[in-house]
Amino acid sequence: MELSQLKKDIDLSLILDEVKVFAPATVANMICGFDILGFALNEPGDEVVMTRRSEPGVVITEITGDDGRLPLDPQKNTVSASVQSLLRNLGLEHEVGVEIKLHKHMPIGSGLGSSSASTVAGLFAINTLLGSPLSREELLPYCVEGERLACGTGHADNVAPALFGGITLIRGYEPLDVIPLPAPKELHVGVIFPQVDVPTRDARQLIKEKIYLKDAVVQWGNIAGLIAGLYEEDYDLIARSMQDVLIEPTRAILIPQFYEMKRIAMEEGALSFGISGSGPSVVAVTRDAHIAQKITEKIQQHLSEAEIESYGYISAVNVDGPRILG
Known part of the structure; x- marks a missing residue:
């Protein structure tokens, strides 16, 4: 999936110093909807603490709850790689620097969208730090690319509900077409x-x-x-x-x-x-x-x-x- 260059007016003087974001686990497929349906849970989920730093670039300084399984290398970690991609597309990779701390509060390899929760938390955090110049719809392709890095396939059935909340239908990928569905209150x-x-x-x-x-x-x-x-x-x-x-x-x-x-x-x-x-x-x-x-x-x-x-x-x-x- 190609990520088009984004043109946004961002006032760097208004960038926040720090933000802490929670993103939820998800249930993909909803049993009968393989690769096209999913919904978000209230718990568990992952947390990202993102802090502005004086030097440009993205670094990960701490990961907890992963038993040492996730890389601190910013090129290989889905959270930092997705943030780098977004800053690059905004033309800010040489102007903005952030430090990331990732706290895993959900098990890896659980079938609950662990990598998706981390990626969504990171992208939501950098967008918030920048003053929210992007809509959630504009963040979604970056989330999908993060999933591709983590799993080898860029599916949206986890990242879409994690990003938008609720129940989502992935109608298609070319172009990416995500449709929100109603969530019955008693469910x-x-x-x-x-x-x-x-x-x-x-x-x-x-x-x-x-x-x-x-x-x-x-x-x-x-x-x-x-x-x-x-x-x-x-x-x-x-x-x-x-x-x-x-x-x-x-x-x-x-x-x-x-x-x-x-x-x-x-x-x-x-x-x-x-x-x-x-x-x-x-x-x-x-x-x-x-x-x-x-x-x-x-x-x-x-x-x-x-x-x-x-x-x-x-x-x-x-x-x-x-x-x-x-």
Whole structure:
């Protein structure tokens, strides 16, 4: 994706000294919408502290919560590389310098958009530091490029909801076309991250290159039904539609206890249950926070009995996206 040169009038005398930004985790695919649907969570998420420095350039001085897995090299880290790209396109790479501290409050490789949250937080921070000259729509291509650096593929199903908040539909990429969808107020999810390793690239390699037309028709109907259900706040329609016949059958193989977790969720009143992004996180979709909590606790108890540690999160749909922290 090419990033066009931006022409913005930016008064360098008004640049802030420091800003702290939170960006949320996301659930990509929404079970039936592979690579085109996603929504933001209230928690977990990542924080970026960005401070203006006297020398031009972008440096990362601290990363916490990553167990030493992320590079401090500004050319290789998605946060700093995305910020560098934005400053370069604004013609400010030789005029503006910033120091970045990244605090990971969500697990890496979880299927919850860890790299997306970091990238969005960094780009939102630099835009805020500069006085917000860019709209969120103008920031999105930089977020997508950051995802390409992190994962090898520039998908927007994580970065779009992380940046805009709410539920988003990626209608197409040439040009990039993101459509906000309504988020029913009663919709809640229980997200469980089992402590098992499912690399995104490995999960993608399992996906079949060819599918049966009859399966594609079922999936198209489910996606259309889900979108209609969101607009109508029809939870029965949402439940009937959030079924994945294409991706889940293969990716579930990589997630221990997947079908047992699904059985527990559905028996306890979930509208639907499936894989978050490429996994191993799973998501139970409900219309009540208490049901989401109960399902999460029961699944975590089951995983514990199977000697699998896990994290659990309860959330409504986060409609705000990134936010500035005091």
